[in-house]
Structure formats: C-alpha cells, structure tokens
Amino acid sequence: MTESQLARLNRAHASIAERAGAPVEIAVMLGSGLGHLADAVEDATVIPYGEIEGFPVSTAPSHKGQFVIGTLYGRRVAMMQGRLHLYEGWTPQDIALAVYLLKRLGSETFIVTNAAGGLNPDYDAGDVMLIEDHLNFTGQNPLIGPNDEEIGLRFPDMSRAYDPDLLKQTGQAAERAGEAVRRGIYIGITGPSLETSAERRHLRASGGDAVGMSTVTEVIAAVHTGLRVIGLSAITNAATGGPDQQPDTVEDVLAHAAICGEKIEAILKELLPDLPVGER
C-alpha cells in the first residue's frame, strides 16, 4: 500500500520541524516571476525542498524550490519560493502536501499568487487581480482517494473558498497602497501548452476573467485543511482569443510578472500587519 497523505505529511514535517522554528502565522505561495518577494523576508531560514523527506522537487524555470521562513512586514511567514505544477508531472496530492505542510508550520492564512492570462478584455498585462472565486478546469482534484479526517473533511465546503472578509481587507490594503486592482474569477488548467484562441473564448464564456496553470489545486487543499485563502493573480498577457490575440512568450510573461510583483509587494506591505491572528 502506498503511504497515506497523513503519514507523508508527518514524515515531511518531522524532518524540518526543528529547523522551521517558532510557528508561522501566514503562508505565502509565490507564483512564476514573483519569487523575489521572498527577498524581503528578514532573519530567513531557507529550507530547500530536497532536504524535506518525501517532498517533491520543483523543476519549472524561475522557480527556486525552497521554503523561506522568517519575518515579513512584522509577521511570521513561511513562503514557498517555487511551486509545484501539475504540468511537471506532480500529482495533485504532491501539490496538496505542500499546502498541508504550510498549515503544520502554524499558518492560518494562505496567500496564493500566480501568473495568469487575462481572459477579460478590459484587463491589461501588468494588472493585478484579486481572486474572488475559481473554476477548476484541470480535471483533477487533490482530495480523490482515502480522506484523512485529521487533515480535513471528506466533502469540504467550497462556497466561500476565497475568504470574503480577507478579500475585502486585501482590497482596502491595495487602496492604501495606491494600487488599482481587478476582482475576478480564476480558471485553473493543467497546461503546459497555452490555450488555443477558441479555448480562451470558451473559458471567457464559462465565466473566467483570468487563466493559469496553478492555484486551484492548492486552494482546494487549503480549504480542506481549514486555511483562510487570499488569491492574487499577476495578469501577464492578454488571453482573449480575439482577432488581435498576440502569440505568448515566456519572456513577456516574466517581464509583466515582475511589474505585477512590485504591485503585489506594495499590497502585502499594507495587508500583512492587518491580518487577523488566532481566530481559529
């Protein structure tokens, strides 16, 4: 029999618990091109994924593959610098493990960031979108298989997956930071091929404002394990699939992710000191 998710989590946690130190309050998942946000962490303890027992090791370009634990804007945080993607061949359960580990490190709030294409024709590359909700179009779910009640419920409620109060707080933080933000629906696909133009028009018609190759798997795991979720998308390219649709390049995506990264950093600087602690 394969190792249960709970046994795997216990083993991974035991291998780093001592190094990780005092409990963290907030977990942050850094998306493509946003990894430099971890540079602002003070008194950082860096734990490469390869040093965590049973942990998957990331291969995506611009993804480092390490936990960065320390103080950010006065709060104790654990950041994942280098996420795991389905397109790399990781299973949804591998991806969920990382989220469960962040919870084990003490966090109550999970801030997830990503790079995404703008399906909404009003969006421009360089915009930041606060995620209101998502559509899981990966065809996969990290909770398929036996459920560990110690981690979460068999049928977790997803009706408010992105915490409405924290969404409001994030909007207010953006306002204080002087950053205009969008609010919309994120659609998660597996990639790694980008969508065809017909697919993009279909995704837009399905109710999406942005599309990307991550996040939905992590957010399902986060809600499962009782984390409060905040989602921020860096809109890195127009993905309307309309007549003026331009070809996408990784360089362009990363260039716009860097612009969005500065905006997200400014928002987090306002948001983190205000986030609630110890309410669960």
Ligand code: HPA
């Ligand atoms: N599609 C999917 N994922 C993405 C995109 C996109 O257009 N841009 C950045 N990540």
